[in-house]
Amino acid sequence: MKSPFDLIKNYWVDLLFVAVSVALARYPEVPRFLSFINGFLISFLVWFSLVRYSFENTPVFSLHNSYKYLAYTSTIAGTLIIRLVSRELGGHVAPFFLPIALISMLISKEFALRIAVFLSVLYAYSTGFSMVDFGFALASSVVTAISTHDVSRRLDLARSAIFVSIISGIFFVFQSLLIGKPLNVIILGSTLIAPLIWSIVTVGILPYVEYASMIYSNIDLMELGNLNNPLLKNLSLKAPGTYYHSTIVANLAEAAAQKIGANAVLTRVASYFHDIGKAKRPYFYTENIGDDDLNPHDEIAPKLSHLIIQDHVKTGLEMAKKHRLPLLIQDVIPQHHGTRVQKYFYHKSKGAGEKLSESEFQYSGPKPQFKEAGIIMLADSVEAAVRSLKKPTPSRLKNLVQEIVFSIYNEGELDESGLTLRDLEIIIEEFTKVLVSMMKSRIEYP
Template sequence: MKSRVAKIFRSVRQIKWISIGVPLFILGVILLFLTLNNVHTKTYDIKRFNTAKETIRSPITIENENETERKTREAVQAVEDRYTISDEITAQRLHYIDEIFEAITTLEKKEWQKDTKKSDMPINHQEKLQQLKQILSPEIKEQINDSVFSYLIELDEKDRKRGKEIVIKSVKDVLTSGVRMENKERATSEVRSSIKYTDLDEEYKKNLTRIAEFAIVENSFFDYDKTMEAQKEAASNVDPVIIRAGEIIVREGQTITNEIYEELKLVGLLSEERNFYPIIGLSLLLMMIVSIIGYEIYRLDKKSQLNKGTFISVLLIILLIASLMKVISSFTTSTNELYYIVPVATGALLIKLLINERLAVVLASTIAILGSIIFNGEIPGSLNIQAGIYFFFSQMAAIIFLMNVKDRLTIIKSGIGMSFVNVITVILFIFLSFEKYTLSDVFLQSGYAVASAFLSAVFTIGLLPFFETGLGILSDIKLLQLSNPNHPLLKKLLTEAPGTYHHSIMVANLSETACEAIGVNGLLARVGAYYHDIGKTVRPHYFIENQLAIQNPHDFIDPRESAKIIIAHPYDGVDMLKKYKMPKEIIDIAEQHHGTTLLKYFYFKEKERDDQVIESDFRYPGPKPQTKETAIVSICDSVEAAVRSLKEPTEEKIEDIVASIINDRLTDGQFDECSITFKELKIAQRAICDTLKGIFHSRIQYPIKEKA
């Protein structure tokens, strides 16, 4: 039997998770189609040398390696060969020139070394030439004609000195610049020109030119290491050729050249193959997002907070916000930044109002990620982080500022806080950017941010009734509306069963305190307690709290009849609540607050007359409490009535009564079908006792003035 029950339970759980998993899968597929064109690029069937039918932009940012390599090759080829100038050769050639002039000057000072045998005879020109050649270097003698030496010997000291300065300066300038084999003729020509335009006589110029030609030799040699280093430096200075996302590759009407064709091929606009991988990445991202949503749905189910309306609301809100972002993204460009105006906080406000704050925070994060994809400018591989951050802070501001909800005006107030956070976020982006913004841009984008907050509040107010009524979700705002004393049912209860009305108010106070102590919805318990005994208005005088200055009708009727009247009041209340289209949660509290408890007074009264009485005839038909809130209301209902019946309530009596009622409900199995724990019952018991002690505290007996 146990194994059969276990199998049934497992099959029920499987069916439940299928009913959750399939819609989540469908949600993921819809989100995939919404964001597909943000990662999938259009491809073109283009031939070389045809004319482009439209302007085509690059969908991605990528390096054109072939073009970078070509520019690098050109830069290396443009580097001139590096040469090293030999300072030794330069000094040697200048020294040769200096040697010629210094040798003549030295011999003149020694009076050309007269021969002792012929000391009285003057030395002739030929002997001077021979003496000069004896002291000159062999290379000079071999390469310079004797006529040059003969001419220099005949010059006076002053002219030789001036000629020496001219030729040394001319040769030094050329050699210092470097003389290579291929430019030796040009260097020689420069020296000739330099000497030619001096004011010396022509014969002197000719002889100096011969000396200069002798001195000019190759002194600059190819340096392999320096050349390679220069080429490497030139290659490193070449910037990579980057094709930026959004950059125009070809304009409409332009011819498709080989270069353009290769760029189109490089960015993947000619092949469908590259588009496959971004789709896989997007699918993985959406799978993680849907998994997070699925986990939160699982937590709601585990806490018995999940129902059909809640689940549908989560799916609809996600699709609504995603669709809204997609529509606005189609009008967004890199210049107008329209994502600032998206009322993305609508989803966070609705989720917090309809379900809980934790789920609102989680969905805010996932929607921010979706927004960064949708507003990526349809550039595969990129995310608009700025849009994602803006969406996240906008939604978090909505969640934080939406507190102490009393009416729909609270949503508008939270919109003011959202406006402030949105504007701050826009300004921080402006400050972080290197781009220059005009004052009009700042005001425009800040206006978008304020409009986003205002639209979020307005959309939330407009959509809230749809979710409350259409999907049967009970929000705090709806509960606050139902708690209004001017509600027709509460007015009916006050006028027709005033004792029950005041009893319900007391039960509501106790229930709210106890529920908040254990961390469940205290507002739901309060409002549910207001209406839990509305069925007593059908026959108000049959309930003792309404019997003011009249005899108890139960004294005149059969106990079984009395039991039927008392037992009927929860179900009479259900009929009335349904007639007024009250939320299911309120109806459940009215129907379940007595569970299947026994009407002990009438049961034992009947038992005195009939020993064969059937106990089930005096029990409420149920169902038992299904939620923690209903369990707390059922306890507080009995506790309030019991404590009120005490003539002299003390702290000890209050604690004993509360403990006995809770223990009685436990032993009777009234909490078997709800998830309330022993620890929570203990906490609730303490909270109820503390509240009752505050209500029934001792008072001073005021003295009564004696009659004269």
């Protein structure tokens, strides 16, 4: 059993965070010692039972510390702003919408719901643990978390704000009736208007938060996926075959992501950028070599071919970092190849009598660490294989997709992605549907 000193040593950041949050919840007042301890213990219990658990069980937190920093700073800043506004203007206009919407759009709905409970407890502490105030804060925060997590346009965020406004107004009317107070029309009006104002503030600060953290909402991922993006435009000019390949991969991956409940917007946009490094030496990649062109790999050793092909991952990652692409898109660039072996060059090496091991023809990885990266790995391999399929029929397409998907699964490349066997079955079905639709003019039906 761990001693109190071990707990302090392991969780001192969280203990300090909760203490600061409790202090800010009453700022600029200095609470009495016993009041502070009560607030700290209740907030500590909520944080460790609800929020801290997410750090260890939500994939993005293990991928990048930036997600933790964003969670801490959004919560601290939210606590302070809620306190300042509610103290000066009243709790009915407190900006619960702002931190919860940011966390829901940038991290996840589930985590935002946990933070909603934590912020509501802090707000209740600041008002003397009023259950009515706790209920109001929790209702508006929960509705915000649920309604903003999947927005992909600024208009969608405005609609979420309207929904939160209606719920807040209903709660205020119910609260007035419950305690027997006459309905104050001015306060009701400000209660309805406040979420709309805070949604405008959220839209205004969102780009700055995204640029600083390199964590993007679906709203700005949609803008990033504009095909006039400089990196994508450069790819289309220098490596048109790769550009076309990326758009097909995006179509396949997006359809599969939608069906299994992954982030379809992230999947599509990351697919556009997964091979941007090929713009450096486009003529070394099959999709950019014409039927009448000489294949440069015929003139060089297999090991050198492997190194040249593998270099597009390093180059792509450098380009992504230089242009501050989202962290998860940067992750997809190496992860969509995982630690797979370039079998063509390995067997070519063996055929030439070279005594090189399979490991010398492996990509450096890592394996896909989240569902979207795993889907893109599968879509990338399927698109490359289908391109060479002659006389495709629906059954041949499905058999080929199954073969590729389960080959990658059996190699262990998807072990860390979070994809289940059920997910893979759905992905196979969606890939087949998209391919049949794309190739129907070429397909020979029996």
